[in-house]
Amino acid sequence: MTYTTDSLLRPAQGVSASARRLAHVLALITLPSGLWRIALVAGLPVVSSAIVLPLSERVQIVGLSLVAEVLAMLSLGLVQRWGEELPGWLPLIGGRPVHRLAATIPAAVGATALTGIWTFAVVGVVSRVVGGGLDSLFPTALQKAVLLVCYVPLLAWGPLLAVLTVAYFRRRTPGAVRVVSGRD
Numbered sequence: 677m678t679y680t681t682d683s684l685l686r687p688a689q690g691v692s693a694s695a696r697r698l699a700h701v702l703a704l705i706t707l708p709s710g711l712w713r714i715a716l717v718a719g720l721p722v723v724s725s726a727i728v729l730p731l732s733e734r735v736q737i738v739g740l741s742l743v744a745e746v747l748a749m750l751s752l753g754l755v756q757r758w759g760e761e762l763p764g765w766l767p768l769i770g771g772r773p774v775h776r777l778a779a780t781i782p783a784a785v786g787a788t789a790l791t792g793i794w795t796f797a798v799v800g801v802v803s804r805v806v807g808g809g810l811d812s813l814f815p816t817a818l819q820k821a822v823l824l825v826c827y828v829p830l831l832a833w834g835p836l837l838a839v840l841t842v843a844y845f846r847r848r849t850p851g852a853v854r855v856v857s858g859r860d
Contacts, residue, residue, distance in 0.1 A: 688847075691755045695843050698836060702751035705833050710741035712826040722822060723813050747786070751837060754783060754844040776848035783841040791834030798831050 687696055715722045717734045729737070753759035759779055764770040804810045805820045814820045 686757055687755055688757045688760050690847050692843070695840060696755050698840050699751045699755040702833065702836055702840065703749045705829050705836070706741075706744040706748040708826040709830055710745055712823065713737045713741045722819060724815055727813070748833070751783075751840055753779065754840050759844065760848070776845060780841055780845045780848075783837060783844070787834045787838035787841055789834070790830075790837060794830040794833060798827055801827065 712722055717729065717737050760774055762769050762772050762774060801810070802824060805814065805824065810820075814823060
C-alpha cells in the first residue's frame with residue numbers, strides 16, 4: 677500500500693494510544709537540555725558569567741542540540757506510517773516497505789547507547805553539583821536547579837526508547853502475541 681506524504685505522518689495501523697503518546701514524549705525529551713544549551717550560547721546566565729565560549733564551541737553546542745532533537749524525533753517513526761513504508765519522494769527506495777529489523781536494530785542500539793551515555797553523564801553531573809564540585813561553573817542554587825531540571829529527563833530517553841522499540845518490533849512481527857488494553 678502506498679501512502680501520501682500526509683498519510684505517512686499519521687499513526688500506523690495497530691499502534692496503541694499509549695505508544696503514540698510515548699513517541700511524542702520521546703520527541704520532546706531533549707528539548708529542555710537543548711534549550712539550556714541554546715541559552716548558554718546566547719549568553720544567558722545559566723552558568724558563571726566568567727565563561728566565554730569561542731565561536732567554534734558555540735556552533736558545536738547548537739549543532740549538538742539540533743542533532744539530539746532530530747534523533748529524538750526519529751522515535752515518531754516507530755508509531756507512524758513512515759516507519760513502515762519509505763516516503764515516495766525518496767529516490768530509488770521511495771514507497772518500499774521498511775523491514776522491521778531496519779528500524780528495530782538501530783533503535784535498540786540507540787536505546788542501549790543513550791541509557792549508558794546519559795546515565796554516566798547525568799549521574800556524574802548530579803553528584804558533582806550536589807557535592808559542590810561545580811560551584812565555580814554554577815555559583816547559584818538557581819543555576820544548579822535549572823541544569824538538573826533540564827538534564828535529568830535525559831535519563832529516561834534510553835529506557836523509554838527501548839519500550840517503544842519492543843512495541844514496534846512486536847507490532848511488526850507476524851504472528852506475535854499482542855496484548856490489547858481497553859485503555860488504549
